[in-house]
Amino acid sequence: MKIFASLILILLAVCVSSPAQEHPAVTAQPNSVFVGADGKYEANPDTALVQFNISAQEEQARSAYEDAAKSAEQIRQILRANGIEPKSAEIGFFSLQPVYDWKTARHKLVGYRVSAGVSLKLRDLAKVGAILQQLADANVGEGQAVNYTLEDMDSAKSRAVEDAYRRARESAAVIAHASGRTLGELSYASVDTFENVRSFRPMAMAAADARSAAPAPTEEFSAVKVTVTAHVNAYFNLK
DSSP states (O other): OHHHHHHHHHHHHHHHHHHHHHSOOOOOOTTEEEEEEEEEEEEOOOEEEEEEEEEEEESSHHHHHHHHHHHHHHHHHHHHHTTOOGGGEEEOOOEEEEEEETTSTTOEEEEEEEEEEEEEEESOGGGHHHHHHHHHHHTOOEEEEEEEEOSOHHHHHHHHHHHHHHHHHHHHHHHHHHTTOOEEEEEEEEEEEEEOOEEEOOOOOOOHHHHHHSOOTTTTOOOOOEEEEEEEEEEEEEO
């Protein structure tokens, strides 16, 4: 029984120590203050990432590939019609997959499916709606999705970190003053950043004559902002 109890204690010690190894904690130092603070940076999105798929299915592999190639050409024409160079769109390789009838016991081969993913970055956000509508009308863009973000995300993260650090230092200064001490230099800091990318899947759009007779659904509203948040943990020496 003693041996069994000892084994249980060893297992409990391992279980308790494992999380500590995964998330190491900073040991508090004498004459120092540890603070944590959140900061953020908000900005209007300046880039739309439009993503959709090219897909075609036929009984013969060659026919499916030719249909997919025609869809790709239609996409090039739509982009040019909107003043966008086709080379600005990124397209993955065309994948070919056999299609089987799984309702039958022998899983009969019924055709082939060719597909490829397309992504397009647009800095002119006013063109997003027209391009999505034209892709849908031409039936060449399946699974449309749009993400709104910032082109220079690194700069936005830096601004959020600056805000979090400012808040952390202000809190540390208050603690130092309350204890009759003076805040010294930074001894240690850790940073985490997070971003919220706005995304949506377009729904069916109204007819052109209906849109011209009524104001746009988003008219007079403010644009949804992209928010980048940061958390800073910091150690400051006390004088």
